[in-house]
Amino acid sequence: MNVKNGSTTFLKVIIFLIxxxxxxxxxxxxxxxxxxxxxAHPGDYWLYPFLGYAYGCCIAFSVALYQVFKLLIYTERNxxxxxLSLKSLKVIKKCGLTTIFFMVLGIVTLMVIAKVTGDDAAGxxxxxxxxxxxxxxxxxxxxxxxxxxxxxxxxKLENV
Numbered sequence: 030m031n032v033k034n035g036s037t038t039f040l041k042v043i044i045f046l047i048x049x050x051x052x053x054x055x056x057x058x059x060x061x062x063x064x065x066x067x068x069a070h071p072g073d074y075w076l077y078p079f080l081g082y083a084y085g086c087c088i089a090f091s092v093a094l095y096q097v098f099k100l101l102i103y104t105e106r107n108x109x110x111x112x113l114s115l116k117s118l119k120v121i122k123k124c125g126l127t128t129i130f131f132m133v134l135g136i137v138t139l140m141v142i143a144k145v146t147g148d149d150a151a152g153x154x155x156x157x158x159x160x161x162x163x164x165x166x167x168x169x170x171x172x173x174x175x176x177x178x179x180x181x182x183x184x185k186l187e188n189v
Contacts, residue, residue, distance in 0.1 A: 037101045044101070048094050055087040078138050085131040093124035110181060118175040125168030132161050 059080060066076045096117040103114050136157050143150035 034105060037105050041098060041101050044094055044098050048091060051087055051091055051094070055084060059083055059087075075142055079135060082131045082135045082138075086128050089124040089127040089131070093121045093128075096120045096124070110178060110185075112182065115175060115178050115182065118171055118178065122168055122171045122175060125164050125171065128164050129161055129168070132157050132164070 063076060063080050066073075100109070100114055100117050103109050103111065103117070108114070136154055139150040139153055139157070142148070
């Protein structure tokens with residue numbers, strides 16, 4: 030096992046562990062929160078849109094993790110600069126945009142709830158904005174990589 034395979038194996042293990050954490054969040058933690066909130070506040074349905082947004086983010090993040098895992102497999106097989114990698118980068122970018130969309134929906138919902146109830150939602154909104162900043166940064170990096178790979182593949186095809 031050379032250094033390249035060792036580092037891709039390490040990254041695949043890390044991605045797998047992150048995937049398990051996201052799976053545990055969606056299967057175990059989010060339903061418990063919903064059940065506890067339903068018991069604590071019967072007849073109050075404000076949590077359910079956020080539960081849907083959280084599941085949407087979890088699904089988009091899981092799909093993006095799977096695509097990153099596939100990119101690492103392509104790298105191991107010396108196939109990193111291919112159309113398959115380009116397709117994976119496109120899917121990762123779409124997943125990032127989907128996650129940002131769900132976060133913006135969450136912010137809008139928080140603002141409406143804060144207006145109706147008179148509560149202060151500055152903390153959760155600030156955390157959501159930080160999440161949008163991080164996700165948009167990653168999405169921009171993936172977009173730049175996608176454009177570079179597309180240009181590389183186009184020049185490769187023109188030279189052949």
